[in-house]
Amino acid sequence: MNDKLIDAWNKMQEKLESWLDSIVVNLPNILIAILVFIAALIASKYISKIARKILDKSRLQPSMKNLISKFISITVVILGLFLILGILNLDKALNTILAGAGVAGLAVGLALQGALANTYSGIILSYIKHIKFGDWIKTNDYEGEVIDIDLRAVTIKQVDNNLVYIPNKLVVDNPIKNYSTTAQSRVILECGVGYESDLRFVKNLTIETIVNNFKAVENKEDVLFLWREFGDSSINYELRFWINSTSALEVAKAQSETMMLIKEVYDENDINIPFPIRTLDFPDNFSLIKDNNEN
Incomplete structure (x- = not known):
């Protein structure tokens, strides 16, 4: 039993001595590898900044610019690691890593098809105008x-x-x-007036109201007023004009303002905006007065 322990101890000493010898022999390579790693980190930082400055001149989205600059930084560090493996004579380990990365990449690609589709789509969205x-x-x-x-x-x-x-x-x-691809947005509003109304007067009054209250509308020709139909309780029209805005919220505000302006000017000129009316037709012998003789 003692012989076995002594033999194991001797083998362990021999292994440690061989490791120490290897460290001493490869000490210059280790120091060079450390210097290369530090240089790779510093280079990745400066190259990333240079890449960001170049990307700032492009029309890419800011998030995509950050992503590309970070990817370039990581690529520089990875190249530095490959160079370190070569300095330390770990070429076989490098081949093993590359082979494993290929298999792992295939498995990950199959498992993350949805995520990769979103990534590819994100790149497309960053490029389109x-x-x-x-x-x-x-x-x-x-x-x-x-x-x-x-x-x-x-x-x-x-x-x-x-x-x-x-x-x-x-x-x-x-x-x-x-809504932001053009400098202007169109306001579209539908309304109706009573059948007793003077349609030409209503049209001219409505157009004048728009011209006088919206700066983007310079003359009457900029306003499109179309009578659309004889409705159940009103004669309906459609009003269209442009405003200087690229926001749907501003369009909604303009619609709201237009409704208030039209209601005010119609009230001043006794123009009726009717609401739906239902007429009930009762038989001649129908009575709402309950007969006292009924129980």
Whole structure:
């Protein structure tokens, strides 16, 4: 038993001595590897800053600029690690790592198909010009201001100040209505007046009201007034004009202001905006007075 313990102790000493010899022999390579690692960290930092300055001149989204600069920084560090493995004569370990990374990458790709689809869609959204920070958009039945675009989702702030996170894939695959792509937005309002009204007077009065209260409307030709139908209780029209705004919220405010202006000017000129009326036709022998003889 003692011989076995002594033999094990001797083998352990021999192993430790061989490790120590290896460390001493490879000490210059270890020092060089440490210096290379420090240099890689410093280089990644400065290269990332240079890349960010170059990207700032592009039209990419800010979140995508940060992502690309970080990716470049990580790439520099990884290249430094590969160089360190070569300095330390760990080429076999490097081949093993690369082979394992290939298999692991395939497995991860299959498991994260949805996430990768959102990532790819996020890159597309960062390049296209039809959607950017600050735009007011409507997509997937949600409407609001774009405040962020990353590799996972588009974040929009709704009118009620709530945030909605829409996966990038859904934004790319579905229609997008962007209210901010043009310098102007059209206000559309529907209304109706009573059958006793002078239609030409109503039209001229309504157009003059719009021209006098909205700066973007310079003359009567800028206002489109169309009589649409003889309704059940009113003659209905549609009013259209442009305002200098790229926000759906401003359009809604303009619609609200238009409704107040039209109601005020119609009241001043005794123009009736009727509401639906239902007429009840009673038989001639119908009486609302209850007969006292009835129980």
